[in-house]
Amino acid sequence: MNIIPNHEILMQRCLDLALCGMGRVAPNPMVGAILVHQGRIIGEGFHRAYGGPHAEIHAIAAVKDQELLKNATLYVNLEPCSHYGKTPPCTEAIIQHKIPRVVIGSIDPNPRVNGSGISVLRASGVKVITGVLQKDCDELNRRFFTFQSQKRPYVILKWAATRDGFMDVIRSESSEPRPTWITGETERRLVHRWRAEESSILVGTHTAILDNPSLNVRNWYGNSPLRLVLDRTLSLSGELALMNGTVPTRIFSAKPGVCTIPDTEIIAIDFDENVPLQILQYLYTQNVLSLIVEGGAALLHSFIVSGLWDEARVFTGSVSFGKGVPSPVLPMKPLSVQQFPSGSLCIFRNND
Numbered sequence: 001m002n003i004i005p006n007h008e009i010l011m012q013r014c015l016d017l018a019l020c021g022m023g024r025v026a027p028n029p030m031v032g033a034i035l036v037h038q039g040r041i042i043g044e045g046f047h048r049a050y051g052g053p054h055a056e057i058h059a060i061a062a063v064k065d066q067e068l069l070k071n072a073t074l075y076v077n078l079e080p081c082s083h084y085g086k087t088p089p090c091t092e093a094i095i096q097h098k099i100p101r102v103v104i105g106s107i108d109p110n111p112r113v114n115g116s117g118i119s120v121l122r123a124s125g126v127k128v129i130t131g132v133l134q135k136d137c138d139e140l141n142r143r144f145f146t147f148q149s150q151k152r153p154y155v156i157l158k159w160a161a162t163r164d165g166f167m168d169v170i171r172s173e174s175s176e177p178r179p180t181w182i183t184g185e186t187e188r189r190l191v192h193r194w195r196a197e198e199s200s201i202l203v204g205t206h207t208a209i210l211d212n213p214s215l216n217v218r219n220w221y222g223n224s225p226l227r228l229v230l231d232r233t234l235s236l237s238g239e240l241a242l243m244n245g246t247v248p249t250r251i252f253s254a255k256p257g258v259c260t261i262p263d264t265e266i267i268a269i270d271f272d273e274n275v276p277l278q279i280l281q282y283l284y285t286q287n288v289l290s291l292i293v294e295g296g297a298a299l300l301h302s303f304i305v306s307g308l309w310d311e312a313r314v315f316t317g318s319v320s321f322g323k324g325v326p327s328p329v330l331p332m333k334p335l336s337v338q339q340f341p342s343g344s345l346c347i348f349r350n351n352d
Contacts, residue, residue, distance in 0.1 A: 005073065010036060011105055011133040014077040015140055017046040017055070023197045023222045024049050026289040029108075029144035031055040033076040035099070037068045056080055056090040060097055069097045077105040077137045079130075082117040091120045103129045105137030109148040143290045146310060152280040154290040155308060156198065157300055158191070160315035161327035163343070167297055168325040171210050182317035184342030189219045194313070196222025198290040200283060203242075204230045204299040214241040215294070226250065226288060228279070230299065232271050252279060276308045300328050312348040315340070 017032025025031075025047045033055035035043040042065075045058025053061075056076055063069060080090035080102070094102060102121055107130065108114055118128050138145060143154035160182040161167055169180050195201060196217045203213060208229050216224035227249040229242055234255050236242070242249060245262035252275075256268040269278040283291060293303055303309045312330055334346035 005036060005039065007075075007103055007129070007132045010034060010041075010075045011077060011103065011137070013041070013044070014055075014075050014105065015133070015136060017044060018077050018140060021047045021049075026050065026143070026199045027147065027287040029078055029141040031076060031078045033059040033074060035059050035063055035069065035072045035074055037072040042068055042072065051086045053087055054081065054090050057087070057093055060093060060099075066097070069099050072099055073101040073103060074099050075103045075132075077133075078141065079104050079106065079108040079113055079115070079117045080121070081108065081113050082120045083112045085112075089117075089120075091117050094121060094126065095124045099126065101127045101129075103132055105131075105133050106141065106145075109145055111148075142310070147284070147289050151284055152308070153199065153283045153288050154310050155280070155303060156194075156290065156292045157303060157309050157312040157328075158194070158292055158294055158314075159297075159300055159327065160187075160317060162317055162319050162321050162324075164320040164322065165327050165329075166321040166324035167295070167327045168210075169321055170324055180321075182319060182343070183315045184340065187315055187340050187342060187345070190345075192217050192219040193222075194292060195225055196220050198225050198292050199288045200226040200228055200290065201292045201294060202228040202230075202279065202299070203294050204296050205232065205236065207294070207296045207299075208236055208240055208242055212241050213294075214244075216247050225292065228252065228291075230275070234266070250282075252282075274306060276303045276306045280308060297325050297328060304328055304330070307350070309350050311350070312346075314346045314348065315343055316346065317343040 013034055014032040018030040021030045028047060028050050031054060032046040034041050043059045043062035045055050045062055047055045074094060080094060082089045082091045121128050146154040159167055162182055201215050215227045224247045227242055227247050229251055231251050232254045234253050234257055243261055245264060249264040251266045252269050253266050254271045257266045259266050267282055293300060330348050332348060335349050336347045338345045
């Protein structure tokens with residue numbers, strides 16, 4: 001009996017598997033793969049860690065009866081690689097195991113692949129179908145696609161504002177460093193989840209002083225992002241949480257220098273030029289796939305006016321300050337709005 005496969009349902013399973021690699025595989029893309037024989041999934045896998053086997057290899061290894069591979073279909077949300085990197089090419093494994101059919105979601109934008117994986121497979125007699133749930137597959141790996149096409153990390157702006165439009169009360173550097181909470185515990189836990197999903201996180205000098213943030217992952221499971229802070233004059237105290245040496249940290253300064261704090265480096269930039277662009281150019285050279293910009297207001301504004309952002313996540317709380325530090329305003333409607341116990345979350349996309 002011939003079973004007609006539902007490509008969309010099976011590709012959705014690849015996407016679900018791929019998400020299991022969130023926060024663990026960057027700067028590689030998130031990839032899930034399944035092998036189907038006569039309408040039944042016989043093996044599945046996902047890319048688990050940067051430098052480790054790819055999703056296709058895990059899926060092949062999960063098949064108990066390897067003879068079934070000769071009449072199986074491989075589903076994968078991203079084109080199989082065709083070059084030697086930290087691992088051998090996945091196209092080589094597909095051909096070696098005589099898998100006759102491959103269904104693909106997205107074409108890999110990496111110049112080292114970008115259609116060559118499909119060409120290699122077809123040249124070896126493999127039937128290849130492309131473009132299944134392509135929009136969803138592209139969306140999943142939007143960080144990777146931005147990194148490849150724009151030669152910079154995917155940039156997420158994040159802030160919280162009161163219902164009357166303020167990010168903070170007026171505080172001075174001589175006041176006791178403490179954040180003025182606008183959101184609740186549920187939202188703060190979500191922020192820690194976001195940190196675990198992204199590659200780096202950035203704050204400005206005043207935020208570092210006034211809030212003394214750790215910028216690590218505490219209320220979620222996962223790796224802490226690379227910490228970044230602006231310190232034009234190298235005046236930040238070594239007593240700040242950012243300077244504790246527990247998480248890799250980079251300090252962007254107008255002054256070159258050598259830092260004695262473990263895993264902390266000073267990166268010299270020109271503060272009279274485009275600061276966001278210089279930061280992103282540095283991160284690109286370091287293979288940093290994504291960046292969360294957490295504030296303050298001036299730093300967020302600099303990314304907005306330069307157009308160097310892809311997504312904004314804006315909480316609006318139920319509290320009012322009456323006066324304070326004005327929140328940035330984005331010139332577009334939100335893509336989505338989600339309600340939380342202490343307010344709402346709007347997601348914006350920069351489509352320019």
